[in-house]
Amino acid sequence: MKLLFELSRTGRGQDLLPLSDVPACEFGGELLRQAPPRLPEISEVDLERHYTELAKQTHGVNDGFYPLGSCTMKYNPHINEDMAALNGFTGIHPLQDENSAQGCLEVMYRTEQLLNEITGMDAMTFQPAAGAHGEYTGLMLIRAYHLSRNDTARTKIIVPDSAHGTNPASAAMAGFTVVSVPSNAQGGVDLEALKAAAGSDTAGLMLTNPNTLGLFDPNILEITRIVHEAGGLNYYDGANLNAVMGHVRPGDMGFDCVHLNLHKTFSTPHGGGGPGSGPVGCKKFLDEFLPEPRVVRDEGGALRFACPEHTLGKVRSFYGNFLVAVRALTYITVLGKEGIPEASETAVLNANYMMHKLKGHYDVAYDAACMHEFVLTLEKLKQETGVSAMDAAKRLLDFGMHPPTMYFPLIVHEALMIEPTETESRETLDRAVQVFLDILEEAKTDPEKLHEAPHTCPIGRPDEVGAARNPVLKYEFA
Amino acid sequence: MGSYLPSTHSERREMLREIGLDSFEELYRDVPESVRLKSLSIPEGVSEMEAAAQISALADKNTRYRTIFRGAGAYDHYIPAIVKSVTSKEEFLTAYTPYQAEISQGVLQSIFEYQTQICELTGMDVSNASVYDGAVAAAEAALMCQERKKTGVILPDTVDPQVIEVVKTYCGSRSVPVTVLKTKDHALDADTLKAALTPETACVYVQSPNFYGVIEDTTALAEAAHLSQARFIMAANPISLGLLKTPGECGADIAVGEGQPLGMPLSFGGPYLGYMACKKELMRKLPGRIVGETSDKNGARCYVLTLQAREQHIRREKASSNICSNEALCAMTASVYLAAMGPEGLRRAARNSADHAHYLAERLNGLKGFELKSDKPFFNEFLTACPVDPALLQAHLDKEGILGPLPVEGGLLWCCTEKNTKDKIDRLVEIVKEAAGE
Incomplete structure (x- = not known):
């Protein structure tokens, strides 16, 4: 398919702006760019068709089943988009006087109250723009807390080996050293290893629960107790909150702070990689360190921006990805106190249902009841047939399904991590199961077909090694 | 329910x-x-x-102002109708990060096109697929430049205060010293910078047009930084680059900025877009997603996420950044905007914004007490004195649905875009006169 720049023809374009109606100002020649940027010159119709064609080569949740583990690709309700598009939100300047933006402040205030209740936290910031950004912010809270007590020896963050890559990366960005603890035979945190790792240099623990294997750690209270007794704090990575909303809260499990992914759990669309929103909640004793500003209600009932007393500063300009919070608020408003827990238990039910149907055909990495996702290992299949997790994933594309997360978590070989979410019907799950079983059959009878998959996509498998070895990162103009 | x-x-x-x-x-x-x-x-x-x-x-x-003379990091530009239409397409809206290239060519190609456009705007070799916003782009750029023996960032107080705050947060946790230089007349002069540079300084960060609208002498500042073997990071309002010298032409090693003016509504501060581009030699230090061209097994041209050895899912604690989700749909918004505008449309947006701002500045400068605070060249924002209570001035403007200038230390910060046409400026000046009791 042609690039925008290849569609460009000199002199074409669109008449979008009038000529200036005031005298032209003079800039010295030394201030001006030498040549205009080579932006494409394209008519509106050709531009529209270009993107319509690109859209056809893109698979979103609205195109079909998307069981991408750990990413919670649930359906994104249209009403969320309508609300986020209201002029009364999109047309508001972030530096308007707060009296003229009470509606925006109320969105933030109300969303904070609701999410505090769902997570069992006391205060929240919406400044972080994504999950990893939230992790960084949460860790900065932990850092600020220890420093406020002159406890400078707490330089280490404990991270289980099943954690998302962002956890150790965020800890390093926040200035910590990472200590990895292994998983036990059941896929949970190895308590003995945790006890050995926790000590006077422990700043905190980062944990996803249910973890990336889709397992709820039954020792959770023991885990958070061990860290607290060592003087550390517990950080809840909310990536998998979709499993437990309304059933159990991080704040009740011994966690001191948490980040959420509004673009996963609270149904806001992922946009091909963002914008997301990663609000960070914390217990009361940490709220003085939150990024500024926060929204508070004054004595007169009006909402105001306030700066927490010992704020860690800012992690982004303004107040974060505000329109994403509008969507999340809309979602929670619709679901409410019964709908939120029902969404979670259905997500867990759907995952268990799929796992139940696949078990006995595929190997489940940890044979236990799962939460909202589960992990298959194709290690044995690969040994027997040569068909890898990659091959199976690519073959799924031919059936109009987005593949599961591949090769993650790192502790499972030939992993496929499946998260169906609650917004899929039984027929969709049954069909997906059938596709998985058909692929298994193919692996035995026609493995070559899987090595060569996909067969029906706009492109075949790309040469990723070549892309990294000889990087071509922009169009080279003739 | x-x-x-x-x-x-x-x-x-x-x-x-x-x-x-x-x-x-x-x-x-x-x-x-x-x-x-x-x-x-x-x-x-x-x-x-x-x-x-x-x-x-x-x-x-909320009060939605019909006319906005306020910028300071968020700009009310005209958004072509096609921008919203394209970015509302459900395939783009509801897709995840394009891990599976075979069914994500649309998103991947659009990011590749975005990267090309950002390189064209900035005069740089390599762009990433976006970060959260301009302030985070600044902080990530500063971290990119840190080396074992060269650590520290210098930036003047003419940088957007929110950007300074975010740079301080990110650098603070990595024990990278941040020096904020005091300036005279709302611009950094090369001698002040030279006096502050040490052999340890890793980078200098300059915003131009700066927070007060002034076009900094970036060429001289870049030279000063390079003489001290420090990297030069330049932030620019992307609309200004339709007209003004590119960071590449100024000698920058890294170009960053807030991409919101490229087709994103004000939206009370977000979602916005941090753009980041750099010279080829820094390519492997650039954080975030990068899309590259390659071919599929049949030799057809296609696009993939590449140089992933920099990233958190491979390198974990040794990654160049923790970023995972970025602002992909905002990058696409910018890309559609730039494609719709074309070189002439972008030039016109830049030209009209600057012309309007200069016309307004001239009119205000003729009013008692609203003198311009700087005689340096500026783009579409400028600072004037303020002889009245700014709240009183805004109260007058409120009656006609106008959001006036931002009160800052030292006066009022005004902003124009192509939407602030002559009739709107003339009316504004009338109201300002009334408020000032003239």
């Missing part, structure tokens, strides 16, 4: 039985009894119609 579950309650009961369970509670059997939640203390759910009414009522509580 609203719900997005396709399955009915009785279907779910059947499924439960099929997996050998009697109750939904059993799904949570691994959760310790003592912490199981009885019920959430939030309002009951409502129908779509009721939710729409509730949320719309909040939007109605």
Whole structure:
């Protein structure tokens, strides 16, 4: 398919702006760019068709089943988009006087109250723009807390080996050293290893629960107790909150702070990689360190921006990805106190249902009841047939399904991590199961077909090694 | 109560039985009894119609100004109709990060096109696929430049104060010293910079046009930084680059900035877009997603996420950044905007914004007490003195739906875009006169 720049023809374009109606100002020649940027010159119709064609080569949740583990690709309700598009939100300047933006402040205030209740936290910031950004912010809270007590020896963050890559990366960005603890035979945190790792240099623990294997750690209270007794704090990575909303809260499990992914759990669309929103909640004793500003209600009932007393500063300009919070608020408003827990238990039910149907055909990495996702290992299949997790994933594309997360978590070989979410019907799950079983059959009878998959996509498998070895990162103009 | 579950309650009961369970509670059997939640203390759910009414009522509580003379990091430019139409396409809206290249060519190609456009705008060799916003782009750029023996960032107080705050946060946690230089006349002069540079300084960060609208002498500043073997990071309003010298031409090693002016509405501060581009030699230090061209097994041209050895899912604690999700749809917004505008449209947006700002500045400069605070060249923002209570001035403007200048230390910060046409400026000046009692 042609690039925008290849569609460009000199002199074409669109008449979008009038000529200036005031005298032209003079800039010295030394201030001006030498040549205009080579932006494409394209008519509106050709531009529209270009993107319509690109859209056809893109698979979103609205195109079909998307069981991408750990990413919670649930359906994104249209009403969320309508609300986020209201002029009364999109047309508001972030530096308007707060009296003229009470509606925006109320969105933030109300969303904070609701999410505090769902997570069992006391205060929240919406400044972080994504999950990893939230992790960084949460860790900065932990850092600020220890420093406020002159406890400078707490330089280490404990991270289980099943954690998302962002956890150790965020800890390093926040200035910590990472200590990895292994998983036990059941896929949970190895308590003995945790006890050995926790000590006077422990700043905190980062944990996803249910973890990336889709397992709820039954020792959770023991885990958070061990860290607290060592003087550390517990950080809840909310990536998998979709499993437990309304059933159990991080704040009740011994966690001191948490980040959420509004673009996963609270149904806001992922946009091909963002914008997301990663609000960070914390217990009361940490709220003085939150990024500024926060929204508070004054004595007169009006909402105001306030700066927490010992704020860690800012992690982004303004107040974060505000329109994403509008969507999340809309979602929670619709679901409410019964709908939120029902969404979670259905997500867990759907995952268990799929796992139940696949078990006995595929190997489940940890044979236990799962939460909202589960992990298959194709290690044995690969040994027997040569068909890898990659091959199976690519073959799924031919059936109009987005593949599961591949090769993650790192502790499972030939992993496929499946998260169906609650917004899929039984027929969709049954069909997906059938596709998985058909692929298994193919692996035995026609493995070559899987090595060569996909067969029906706009492109075949790309040469990723070549892309990294000889990087071509922009169009080279003739 | 609203719900997005396709399955009915009785279907779910059947499924439960099929997996050998009697109750939904059993799904949570691994959760310790003592912490199981009885019920959430939030309002009951409502129908779509009721939710729409509730949320719309909040939007109605805001004052939406028809005319905006305020910038300071968020700009009210005209957004071509096609921009919203393209970025609302559901395939783009509801896709995840394009891990599976075979069914993500649309998103991948659009990022590749975006990267090319950012390189064209900035005069750089390599662009990433975006970061969260301009302030985070600044902080990530500063971290990119840190080396074992060269650590520290210098930036003048003419940088957007929010950017300074975010740079301080990010650098603070990595023990990177941040020096904020005091300037005279709202611009950094090369001698002040030279005096502050040390052999240890890793980088200098300059915003131009700066927070006060002034076009900094970036060429001289870049030279000064390079003489000291420090990297030069330049932030620019991307609209200004339709007209003004590129960071590349100024000698920058890294170009960053807030991409919001490229087709994103004000939206009370977000979602916005941090753009980041650099010279080829820094390519492997650039954080975030990068899309590259390659070919598929049949030799057809295609696009993939590349140079992933920099990233957190491979390198974990040794990654160049922790970033995972970025602002992909905002990058696409910018790309559609730039494609719709073309070189002439972008030049016109830049030209009209600057012309309007200069016309307004001239009119205000003729009023007693609203003198310009700097005689240096500026783009579409400028600082004047303020002889009245800024709140009183805004109260006058409120009556006609105008958002006036931002009160800052030292005066009022005014902004124009192509939307602030002559008639609007003339009316504004009339009201300012009234407010000032002339």
